[in-house]
Amino acid sequence: MLNRALLSGLVAGVFSVSLWGSLPLLRQLTELPAMLTSVVALGAAAGVAWFSAYVVNEPQSREPDPDLGYWLGGVGSLVAALYLYFAALAWGDPARVTLVTYLWPVVFVLVANALSGHGVPMRVLAGMGVAFLGVMPLVLGDAQGQETPLVAYIFGVISGCAWAAFSIYLRQTGAIPYRGYARMFAQAAGVALVLFLVIGEEVYAPSRIDWLAAALIGIGPYGIAFMTWGFALRTGPAGLMGVLTYMVPVISAVLLVATGFTEPEWALLVAGVAVVGGAMLAQSAERQPASEEHDPDAVGSDSARRPIARARPGNTNE
Numbered sequence: 001m002l003n004r005a006l007l008s009g010l011v012a013g014v015f016s017v018s019l020w021g022s023l024p025l026l027r028q029l030t031e032l033p034a035m036l037t038s039v040v041a042l043g044a045a046a047g048v049a050w051f052s053a054y055v056v057n058e059p060q061s062r063e064p065d066p067d068l069g070y071w072l073g074g075v076g077s078l079v080a081a082l083y084l085y086f087a088a089l090a091w092g093d094p095a096r097v098t099l100v101t102y103l104w105p106v107v108f109v110l111v112a113n114a115l116s117g118h119g120v121p122m123r124v125l126a127g128m129g130v131a132f133l134g135v136m137p138l139v140l141g142d143a144q145g146q147e148t149p150l151v152a153y154i155f156g157v158i159s160g161c162a163w164a165a166f167s168i169y170l171r172q173t174g175a176i177p178y179r180g181y182a183r184m185f186a187q188a189a190g191v192a193l194v195l196f197l198v199i200g201e202e203v204y205a206p207s208r209i210d211w212l213a214a215a216l217i218g219i220g221p222y223g224i225a226f227m228t229w230g231f232a233l234r235t236g237p238a239g240l241m242g243v244l245t246y247m248v249p250v251i252s253a254v255l256l257v258a259t260g261f262t263e264p265e266w267a268l269l270v271a272g273v274a275v276v277g278g279a280m281l282a283q284s285a286e287r288q289p290a291s292e293e294h295d296p297d298a299v300g301s302d303s304a305r306r307p308i309a310r311a312r313p314g315n316t317n318e
Contacts, residue, residue: 009236012228017244019225021251023217024094027086028261030213033201034087035192037214038079042189044218049182052227058178066187073169077162078188079195084159092152095253095262099135099271100153102249104160105279106131108167115168127282134274137267185222246276 030037052058066075088097106128113124170176176184250272256262 005235006237009232009234010240013232013236013240013244016225016229016232017247018251019220019228020248021255023221024089024098024252025255025259025261026213026217026220027089028094028256028259030206030210031204032206032210032214033196033203034083034090035196035199035201036203037086037217038082038192039189039196040211040214041082041218041222042078042185042192044215045222046182046185046189046218048219048223049178049185049226052223053178053182056178061177061179063180063183069169069172070184073165074173074184075188075191077166077169078184079192081159081162081166082188083192083195084155084162088152088155088159091155092148093262095256095268096148096271097152097156098252098256099249099268099275101156101160101163102275102279103131103135103157104163104167105246106282107161108164109279109282111164111168112171123284124282127278127280127284129278130281131275131278134278135271137270181226185218243280246279249275 027037032040085097085101088101091097106124110124110128113121253262253268253272257264257268262268
């Protein structure tokens with residue numbers, strides 16, 4: 001039986017994963033264009049990160065000057081991941097788009113193994129094959145006249161690749177304090193704002209609900225979830241925490257079906273099982289020592305820092 005501490009950690013983990021799973025639903029509640037949604041969400045996430053630093057009394061420290069890797073792998077990947085995902089969600093069925101986007105954990109493990117110099121284990125390739133074969137019925141079904149255009153799938157896949165690039169950057173950088181995340185989020189919001197003004201996306205008389213839903217994306221999935229996830233990884237059952245992260249697309253699909261934004265179908269179920277199973281199979285091939293597998297990102301200790309990376313979705317390997 002779980003003791004109180006483990007149970008509290010498990011509840012916090014489920015809560016965090018549920019917040020991440022709610023992101024596609026929140027996107028359906030706002031009519032703001034994709035880039036403007038990214039601006040609002042990133043700005044709200046920056047505010048939550050600054051508030052978190054204040055709450056935990058995080059000490060001030062001089063951050064290193066941003067280099068090209070920071071702007072491309074950190075800020076650039078973050079902006080690309082959010083914009084492309086939000087655009088894809090606006091164009092196609094949100095559950096289908098989310099499942100395709102969540103091929104990124106398999107891509108992340110593949111690239112991480114290749115960069116490590118250890119080669120790519122067969123389990124990683126097998127996991128990628130399972131995941132891609134699972135989503136093929138969705139894409140082929142849409143090729144026969146379903147409601148999700150090919151461009152939505154393409155944007156979803158590229159968004160997933162951006163998440164993988166962001167996760168690789170975080171993995172190579174190491175632990176980042178809340179103030180570091182606040183700065184990164186704020187700078188990403190600034191870049192997204194400039195791009196929004198350059199692109200010239202049209203805004204049609206947004207309501208309070210539009211602004212609120214966009215802000216909640218930053219406050220919840222990109223803000224509060226990081227704090228509760230750090231607590232979960234410090235106190236909850238470590239093995240179960242890693243498995244929970246792969247339930248995000250499943251939770252998203254269930255919420256979208258329950259609220260009527262997505263129609264239930266067998267192809268969706270098969271794709272969900274394949275994506276989760278493929279990601280877990282690929283992850284099982286990771287060569288990290290057991291003591292490093294669940295290092296989340298909450299301020300206070302190394303073991304509480306890295307999962308913000310996974311949370312974003314980010315480091316599936318940590």
